[in-house]
Amino acid sequence: MRYLMRRIIFYVVAFVATITINFFLPRAMPGNPAEALMSKFGGRLNPLALKSIEIAFGLHEHEPIWNQYLQYLGQLLHGNLGTSLAYYPASVSGLIGTALPWTLFLVGLSTIISFVIGIIIGSISAWRFGGAFDTFMSTFFTFTYAFPYFWIALACLYLIGYLWGVFPISGAYSMDLVPTLSGSFVFNVIRHAILPSLTIIFTSVGYWAVNMRNTTITTLAEDYVTMAEAKGITLRRILLRYAGRNAILPNITGFAMSMGFIVGGAILTEIVFSYPGLGNLLFQAVQQEDYPLIQGILMIISFSVLAANFVADVTYSLLDPRVRVGGNQ
């Protein structure tokens, strides 16, 4: 428990640092969102309009920065991330709230599937080290991992989506459907997700497989695995509880890191497949210099990275008794 408490304190400090940087960084840049909006209109608005936009956006230029910071923290506590410029008058939290579930669904599920497949193939490769399966898989995965993602995505989009018409080529669901929890809508969503999901899995599964293969090979050389064989323990048990359980430990951290980056990590996928997720939203926000939206998304991304790391720490301490310092001794 002392281990977890220390980690929690670390994450709270890290999160406060993140939101503080998130607050000061845009303010260190010249100009402000209101001026950016004004410049869009090419100076055709009068200074009074600027004033009203500043008020509407909640910009308090005249207040001391310390007060602004406190207000910002107060707004954060209420879940208020400001108002988007590009999608005015939509709120940033509203936009993120709409996009986030799609990203979590598509990228999250793809990452989990990729991790599970990679871990299984990697373990089998390691057990058949040097065999035909291992040789083929290692070569194949080095190949897929080195592939430029956008190329694969575009090729799949063109071949499978456009030429063969097997799967829809854009969006999260057909435009003529109303989102409901009906079977046909869910089926439609899954059909839309398959192509982008396949491209993500195809390019990322190699990473997990190669890593798992390498950690398993190291683990297999450990005395406790040899001894488990000497003890006549069943192969299934050795694979899962002796080799697998120990070999997966280093991969847990990597997996959690990638879970954290899911939120902002699939920009290319979402752009190529016009998927209405957070990556796409971030891309639009950057293109349109929508500072409040960029700021909001970056905060969500950093928050998820921290949260994922925390989950990794907890999982790790559950899987590896050696890090439960001062635990149940």
Added chain:
Amino acid sequence: MTDNTVLRVDSLWVDYYTRSGPIRVVQDVSFEIRRGEILGLAGESGSGKSTVAQAVTRLIRPTVGRMGGDVWLQDENIAQLDRKALRHIKWKKVSIVAQSAMNSLNPVLRIRSQFDDILQSHGQRNRQKNFARMCELIEMVSLSAEVLDAFPHQLSGGMKQRVAIAMALLFHPDLVIMDEPTTALDVIVEREIVSEIKRLQRQFGFSVLFISHDLDLLLRMADRVAIMYGGYLMEIGSVQEFAHPLHPYSRALLQSFPAIGAVGAERRRGIPGYPPDPANPPGGCRFHPRCSHSSERCGSDLPVWEAVEGAGDQRVRCIRWREIPNESHTGSD
């Protein structure tokens, strides 16, 4: 083979694969272990003694190396069994206490689960019965039952080694192989563990193949001793017979240990030179480049594993053993 023999190893060889092809690390190893006997196997690092232990239990992975010869565990030839049949014999008839008990326990499982893994893998699923058996064993090696709920990293080196011994005795095996079980421990704990092993061995009557580089320790605890060098057995005989070893290597090895209670300026002598490189071993007798008695023939003729007539079952691998004047290893020459 007589009923009295627990293990009979016949013409065992082992190759390890390397980049430049397979190299032979164990060659023509033949010996027997009788019921209730402790056979000590001594040799320098790299002499192949641990490889013998692994070959006897078929722990050499097919990706790492290959083995040949016969390993008879009573009426079953371990070297020929298929993996499935082998798994059922393992631990029931032969168990191992490994070189480094530190690393021979799974770091993420409680001791209790590790006992359970063995018991359940061999079809014993009665939880209560299993737990009772664990407690019995753990108390047998002078530990308290609380140890069962600990993780390996919470135990000291000596405790881990006791746990490993308790595990080895789980199914009352005929043979327990102990591969340097005390090497990682300090001398006081080593003494405790060795007397523990002796006590349990007398109580249950299992046979032990005790592997160690410490010949002095072996001569104190074993019934018979075998000496290994460069992948070959050089000499085997009872502890009494080792008072007057026949092979020049055995003599040199004994002279490199200080005699306990020796008075005055008795000089220990090391063996000049280095152990042979298994990738490029010397021809003839593996020991001849370092042997003070070597002749020209030693470099060309491979000595056979020769029974010493008149002696019990003392054997020696040296073409000149008859010509070399016999002497006690404690005397001077």
